Amino acid sequence: MTKSLPFLPILILFLIACESTDQKGKVLEKEKIRTVILTDMTHDDGNSLIRYLYYASYFDLEAMVVTNQLPDFKHDETGPWDKAMSILSAYKDELPQLHKHDPDLPEYEDLMAITKQGRGALPIVWLTNTLEFSDNIAERYVTSSWDSVYYHDWIGEGMTPNQEPKDSEGSDFLVEIFEKDDERHIFVQAWGGTITLVQAMYRFREKHGEERFRELLPKIHLFGILFQDISFEFFADFVKMQEETCADFGTAIPTYGYEPVTLGSVMYDNGHFWHYVWSRDPNWKKPVSPADVNGHGPMSEIYDNGGEGDSPSYFYLLSSVFGLNDPLDPTQGSWGSLFKPMGSSFPENYYATCDVAQEELSRWDMAVTNSFKNRLLWSVKEPGEVNREPVAVITDYPSDQIIKLSVAPGEEVTLDATSSYDPDEDALSFNWFRYNMADSYTGNFEISSPSQPMQKLIIPKDIGNSSIHVILEVEDNGTPSLTTYRRVIIEAQK
Numbered sequence: 341m342t343k344s345l346p347f348l349p350i351l352i353l354f355l356i357a358c359e360s361t362d363q364k365g366k367v368l369e370k371e372k373i374r375t376v377i378l379t380d381m382t383h384d385d386g387n388s389l390i391r392y393l394y395y396a397s398y399f400d401l402e403a404m405v406v407t408n409q410l411p412d413f414k415h416d417e418t419g420p421w422d423k424a425m426s427i428l429s430a431y432k433d434e435l436p437q438l439h440k441h442d443p444d445l446p447e448y449e450d451l452m453a454i455t456k457q458g459r460g461a462l463p464i465v466w467l468t469n470t471l472e473f474s475d476n477i478a479e480r481y482v483t484s485s486w487d488s489v490y491y492h493d494w495i496g497e498g499m500t501p502n503q504e505p506k507d508s509e510g511s512d513f514l515v516e517i518f519e520k521d522d523e524r525h526i527f528v529q530a531w532g533g534t535i536t537l538v539q540a541m542y543r544f545r546e547k548h549g550e551e552r553f554r555e556l557l558p559k560i561h562l563f564g565i566l567f568q569d570i571s572f573e574f575f576a577d578f579v580k581m582q583e584e585t586c587a588d589f590g591t592a593i594p595t596y597g598y599e600p601v602t603l604g605s606v607m608y609d610n611g612h613f614w615h616y617v618w619s620r621d622p623n624w625k626k627p628v629s630p631a632d633v634n635g636h637g638p639m640s641e642i643y644d645n646g647g648e649g650d651s652p653s654y655f656y657l658l659s660s661v662f663g664l665n666d667p668l669d670p671t672q673g674s675w676g677s678l679f680k681p682m683g684s685s686f687p688e689n690y691y692a693t694c695d696v697a698q699e700e701l702s703r704w705d706m707a708v709t710n711s712f713k714n715r716l717l718w719s720v721k722e723p724g725e726v727n728r729e730p731v732a733v734i735t736d737y738p739s740d741q742i743i744k745l746s747v748a749p750g751e752e753v754t755l756d757a758t759s760s761y762d763p764d765e766d767a768l769s770f771n772w773f774r775y776n777m778a779d780s781y782t783g784n785f786e787i788s789s790p791s792q793p794m795q796k797l798i799i800p801k802d803i804g805n806s807s808i809h810v811i812l813e814v815e816d817n818g819t820p821s822l823t824t825y826r827r828v829i830i831e832a833q834k
Contacts, residue, residue, distance in 0.1 A: 377531065379650070399654075405513070405536050410467075410486055411467060431451070465568060465590065494570075518541075526561065529563050531565055531650035532568050562607070564653075608691065630644055656676025664825040673700055749803050781803055785808055805832065
């Protein structure tokens with residue numbers, strides 16, 4: 341709060357996951373984040389799904405679509421589906437124990453009802469026109485070949501080159517989701533098999549017409565772990581991506597031939613996710629290994645050494661639950677990394693990790709890893725034996741909504757986190773820092789005592805039209821320690 345002014349600063353609250361508070365400041369139940377998972381269930385997807393399921397109560401997962409993708413699996417191989425089923429079966433076995441810790445975790449039958457098969461398989465985009473592949477993928481040697489790939493052979497009416505319908509159980513189910521009378525945003529996690537999403541969007545437009553299709557587009561927010569196959573041309577310009585961003589599509593060539601549509605937002609991770617799979621850096625260490633995970637129940641025994649390259653696609657949603665970021669603004673930075681706008685040639689809500697250091701993902705390693713290791717304990721310990729997240733509170737703003745303050749330049753703002761608490765009565769430590777990669781102020785802004793719960797901050801006189809992002813980390817001393825956040829965005833009063 342500003343101390344030297346006779347009035348309160350203008351406060352604008354940006355809701356995260358639509359959380360609200362009652363008149364006493366008690367945090368009310370959050371509206372769940374509406375999501376869709378697209379997966380090819382290749383070497384690392386299974387591990388990402390295992391971790392996701394421990395956090396599934398935060399999400400309204402409307403569909404998980406499993407679509408074969410080359411070179412890993414041919415169109416008629418059952419490996420991807422079998423892998424997904426084995427993980428869900430293990431989840432079913434664990435669920436009575438997990439429900440002791442979180443009774444809101446989805447039932448096995450509900451997950452099965454929304455898990456559908458897509459139609460494939462297209463080669464991963466950078467191999468499109470090599471027409472063959474022979475090499476190791478994780479711990480499996482793969483030999484695969486295919487014919488030339490053209491967009492309209494796979495998307496639209498009729499049959500695929502495999503003599504299968506282009507529509508599928510998965511794309512039909514996605515059309516039903518798009519048809520729902522639900523104004524919430526749909527956060528699509530593209531782990532693989534984007535073709536099924538694009539066919540569903542094509543079919544929705546054919547079925548309902550251009551006007552209703554245009555009403556749908558702003559609701560769809562896609563986090564792409566790369567752009568998995570050539571179907572991405574439907575929503576992103578191939579040539580502009582290749583020429584004006586860090587995208588490298590290898591042997592692929594554009595074959596769509598039309599202007600792409602504009603989604604509500606696109607987050608294109610062109611390589612930060614590799615941090616969770618492998619690295620050429622001799623000092624790199626995988627954030628989580630099988631040794632960390634195995635031994636914590638049936639799901640953990642399936643967790644292998646394939647990495648978790650797809651997990652950042654929902655990490656940014658998780659960190660929003662814990663107060664760090666708004667998932668509709670990828671430039672804020674999150675557990676899923678920080679993104680920058682693609683540039684003037686693209687829609688304004690299209691973002692990429694180009695020109696962003698991979699450290700903007702790895703900087704959160706300890707908090708992300710500790711959170712998962714703690715969740716794994718749910719499988720083997722009873723409630724009361726497992727740590728719970730602390731609650732970060734800045735006085736007068738008791739929820740984990742992002743706080744946006746409009747303050748006169750040169751004035752003092754007091755931010756008081758002394759009301760933060762831990763449900764297990766663990767000791768808390770505080771760390772305030774300016775997240776300068778996320779803000780636009782170019783001058784110096786110091787936090788003199790970052791470990792103190794109360795901060796008095798002087799707003800720079802030259803802040804102008806820029807913003808300053810201040811992050812509060814509240815960490816408990818449980819085992820493992822857990823962290824929650826508050827973000828304050830400071831701008832000059834107009």
